[in-house]
Amino acid sequence: MEEEELLGIIAQMPRETDHWDFKREWYKKDDKGSMLADIINFVNTAHHDDCYIIIGVDEDGQKIVGVEDNEYTLNRQQLQDYLRKIPFAQNWYPETDVERFTIKDHKVDVVTIFNSDNTPIFLTKEVKRKGTPLKPGVIYARSSDSNSPSDRSVSDKQMERLWKKRFRLDVSVYDRYKYLLKHPNEWTKIISNDGRENYIYTKDPNFVIKSGELREDKNLHYESFVMSELNIQINWFQIELYYGQTVIYNNFDVLLDDGSYEIVVPMLGYIYLGREHEPRSYTYYLEDDFSYLLTQFINSFNDKPHWRVNWENVEEDVVIFQNESEQKYYEELFKERYVDENRDKLSPSKSELEVVKSKIKASGWRKIDGGLDILASQLMKEHKVVQAIKKLQEEIPYDSRR
Incomplete structure (x- = not known):
């Protein structure tokens, strides 16, 4: 208290x-x-x-x-x-x-x-x-x-x-789903004939998680939330949460480290710094949101124990907030700290851009994917916002009483 x-x-x-x-x-x-x-x-x-x-x-x-x-x-x-x-x-x-x-x-x-x-x-x-x-x-x-x-x-x-x-029958189906995802031992993993992974809640088969097909329209993307990976070109798979025949949540699942672990795509946040400055985007998880809970849930079935070590890479590339209040708090701090005097710290250096471009090339970049310089700059800008917010989290711990 x-x-x-x-x-x-x-x-x-x-x-x-x-x-x-x-x-x-x-x-x-x-x-x-x-x-x-x-x-x-x-x-x-x-x-x-x-x-x-x-x-x-x-x-x-x-x-x-x-x-x-x-x-x-x-x-x-x-x-x-x-x-x-x-x-x-x-x-x-x-x-x-x-x-x-x-x-x-x-x-x-x-x-x-x-x-x-x-x-x-x-x-x-x-x-x-x-x-x-x-x-x-x-x-x-x-x-x-x-x-x-x-x-x-x-x-x-x-x-x-x-x-x-x-049995959480007194809350919304969304809140009950979030609660059930925290108890993976009560779910059964089933591999379908076509190799897709599905999960069924054993106490109530109305709760089903289905993994879908590879999304060709989003295939071979490069994202800032995998910057710490060796291969930053990712494939996107549909993932859906069903209650009965109704889809109550859907997102994309991404395999990392050659499939040894996977994450559900984090959310994309925007920090608006006023008319004179461009908005800054970054990736984040909320600990009480589906994308974070699903990521933890799916990897709990992972039989490769080193996925928790690889999770440290995700923590380098994605800001993790307890809730929306903490997110708002650090976004305001970010505005105070970086909108003026420290703004240059958010600009990628030439050496940083070269490292990112090398990673993109090593991951299979083709000229038809777009401009390499523009892509590298975009990825690095988002990554530097993530680093800046994570630094604020270390320097000024969040107090829920604020």
Whole structure:
């Protein structure tokens, strides 16, 4: 949790939700069962967000009292060690964290219960606590600002929501696809009679990834996102994501290093520097976008272990952003840094152009492909923008709180 987010939640006292709860002090040693109940209830929420127990806050008096005098405080390791010993079904336990913040001269502890799709969770044995013990097989869940009763499971409607969360049936097909691509072990790779690679999600065959034919109209291109390869002339293959009979995403798949690994074509970004300067283009991935997720997914089936070494070449040639916010942040920094005084650093030198031209020739360039000087200049200009942004990422790390 970021401090700004914590302050925003505290400002809403005494309001509690299915995302957070306030506690005046830490749970006593003989009542850790109550802490366990709160954690289980927060794990079993129907949303897909992290949840928080904020300790050191008196919601009734709407003031911060701190945990300085609490003798039962736990750190992250102690809390995780405790949860590991609890008889959860499926041999699984919630992932948590404990952070300490200084707010208004007081120490406030925040227990984060990380979101999990492994819902609903429940116990296999009874766990004692003050009052009614936690029962095995009972599904406890948080709804609005309240935990479920300790003597019975949640309603059928709420149980249905938890099972939908488990299988991502409560999100769009696009978001569900992105989630499923992060679990390649749940997919089956099938080679068709004509040698094409297809992938089927084993739990729901409506999800199918199909590789298509070689695109002759885009064949033998030279791209800046393969500048670190020995052969920078690439062939493009269609790749499509189906849900049933509907194509929900399509792109191109490119084989690199003589086919030892492959990437889905990254996106092309443009940075506009004003009327007096030409726009600068560059290639990039967003970690939460299909092109990046598909690249990781496809190579997870690769039986050639050195593809991860070759992935370093891709990282040299493509900017990788966490999300669009980070992308926007570095594009603005790029404008500030390179639009005026450092503009010359983006211009390819003669020696750099000669190296690129040599690579193009070695990769099979023909005169009918276009002007060699123009092509080399275009590739190098894009590559230098990528290098400049990556340098900014090293010098000025992105902070999501900005």
